[in-house]
Amino acid sequence: MFSTNPFDDDKLREECGIFGVSGADGAAALVALGLHALQHRGQEAAGISSFDGVQFHTHRAMGHVAGNFDRPDVIEALPGAAAVGHVRYSTSGETALRNVQPLYAELASGGFAVAHNGNLSNALRLRKDLVRTGSIFQSTSDTEVIIHLVATSNYRTLLDRFIDALKQVEGAYSLICMTPEGMIACRDPLGIRPLVMGKLGDSVIFASETVALDVVGAEYVRDVEPGELVIVKGTELRSIRPFTPNAPRPCIFEYVYFSRPDSISGGNSVYSVRKAIGAELAIENPVDADLVIPVPDSGVPAAIGYAQQSGIPFELGIIRSHYVGRTFIQPGDKVRHLGVKLKHNANRALIEGKRIVLIDDSIVRGTTSLKIVQMMRDAGAAEVHMRIASPPTRHSCFYGVDTPERAKLLAAKLDLGGMTEYIQADSLAFVSIDGLYKALGEAERAAVRPKYCDACFTGDYPTPLTDQDETRTVDQLAMLEERVG
Known part of the structure; x- marks a missing residue:
């Protein structure tokens, strides 16, 4: 399955x-x-x-x-x-x-x-x-x-x-x-x-x-x-x-994605922080468009914040079925694509001919963003602009988050132009690291001893990474031996 x-x-x-x-x-x-x-x-x-x-x-x-x-x-x-x-x-x-x-x-x-x-x-x-x-x-x-x-x-x-x-x-x-x-x-x-x-x-x-x-x-x-x-x-x-x-x-990513929006984390409403991130995203990265559409479900609060700040109407352009979990259908490219539509489907009557802003919480490998943009194109969107409610994820996490190795992170491989081309959007933008901190009530990210662990965005790991460093050293020695050999 x-x-x-x-x-x-x-x-x-x-x-x-x-x-x-x-x-x-x-x-x-x-x-x-x-x-x-x-x-x-x-x-x-x-x-x-x-x-x-x-x-x-x-x-x-x-x-x-x-x-x-x-x-x-x-x-x-x-x-x-x-x-x-x-x-x-x-x-x-x-x-x-x-x-x-x-x-x-x-x-x-x-x-x-x-x-x-x-x-x-x-x-x-x-x-x-x-x-x-x-x-x-x-x-x-x-x-x-x-x-x-x-x-x-x-x-x-x-x-x-x-x-x-x-x-x-x-x-x-x-x-x-x-x-x-x-x-x-x-x-x-x-x-x-x-x-x-x-x-x-x-x-x-x-x-x-x-x-x-x-x-x-x-x-x-x-x-x-x-x-x-x-x-x-x-x-x-x-x-x-x-x-x-x-x-x-x-961990700052608790506010971006991990925690449920109805939780309180560190004294902050997760839902309110996500709306504030969306507002910062609209201030930093405006776009002339007709609709703001969230990628369900994690993109919804940030999309509401973006819409309220920008004045662009918020609409549910991707409809999710909550009654489909897993399917008995066996893998296969054509059938898999049909299975996808059981879970999420574009609201064509709303999207057709419109310039839309898609709001998502993050981009990891980029494969999801590519699918969503294509879904909007297939539904007749005139323009598709992607806005991300976190900075680019350029580094792996070693603190309990299953992150792909760094070579598989889209933002670690490509610059903004390359990422935009990869997901086939008309434009792509991320909230800045300072904007993320502003949404949490900080003036900006402190250069020394920032208030949160944001290593997945900045590479600033707050603890030693003993196992990772030893693995890297072993790999480097193996490469050196191979060259010498």
Whole structure:
């Protein structure tokens, strides 16, 4: 089977989503609801672990939350007042059940279940060292490195062993860990990946996004701060900050695409930020046109902002069917093209003879933009202008986002003219990096210590990239040996 959505094959893939509950009877049922709200962050697999005060219980499955965790028998097999869940899109490790989280292990201190959103940029180095000293890995996920570091730490208490493990890892992580002693939620010292805390009565809830709190009726309390560990025993919590303070660098792409528009991230409405990005895009890159049309669904808020700022009417020129998921039709160029039209179709009566501005959130490989422009041409558009609500994506992400290697990124290969020609648009423009920061309330992007991680646009990586640097060095040595040979 294959996806019939022509716009899904050229997006940066949402990392993962995590959700945890402590101090609520039937916690697993709440976690399942929370994971439904986070499904957009990972559609490959899902899992839930619960703790009933004596035993840990885990159910993991490939596919969506619906169909796997909406059955009473599955939830009944996950008893307890504490539970943690995960939806996955693999950014590290193969697509296999053994990599589906939460990962669970029996340590000297008892059971340990962990759900991770992010990516460790030195996991391969650490894994090699651990294997060399006798560790036996059961998965290819970078998250398992954390379990082994906890297990092999020389510190006495579980909390100290966990902190010792975190001080050895680099990169991005938001973690929810469940132990017999309680639940631990934490973010990396730069806060690259999101994590929020809420309350439902006396119970404590952690989630990747506030929208998941909304779904279970929980009240948003605050963000878990960068470098903070929140320790929960039942409904009692305390906070510690074991790391040297750093200027936070949360992922700016959460505002562009990853987060649901009805979430609040870093105190900002994601929907409002996306509208503001669209307005900045209109100020920076005006065009004489008849209609502003969003690429559904992620381009809608920015398109509304562009239309309001420019005065050009907003219209739905691409209609999406919400009742077509996957098709039984087998691949083949002609049939695949027909399958595409099951999912999205041009509104010909609206588009024909019009000069249109298409608004999308990003361009990755460029294949999607080419399809959309052609769709508009086929529907009779007189002119097709493309406007992108983020700067050009020129660099890969190593912090939990599935990005194509840099050689496959259109903006890394071509200049603006070359990209315009490739997607066959009449014009193409991107919001500037300063415009993106303005939409978030900043005057401009600071040259030193910018407020967000924007490495996919600028190449300014806020942490060491140990594994990447070592791989590059090995490749360079191999090339040198080949030349010498």
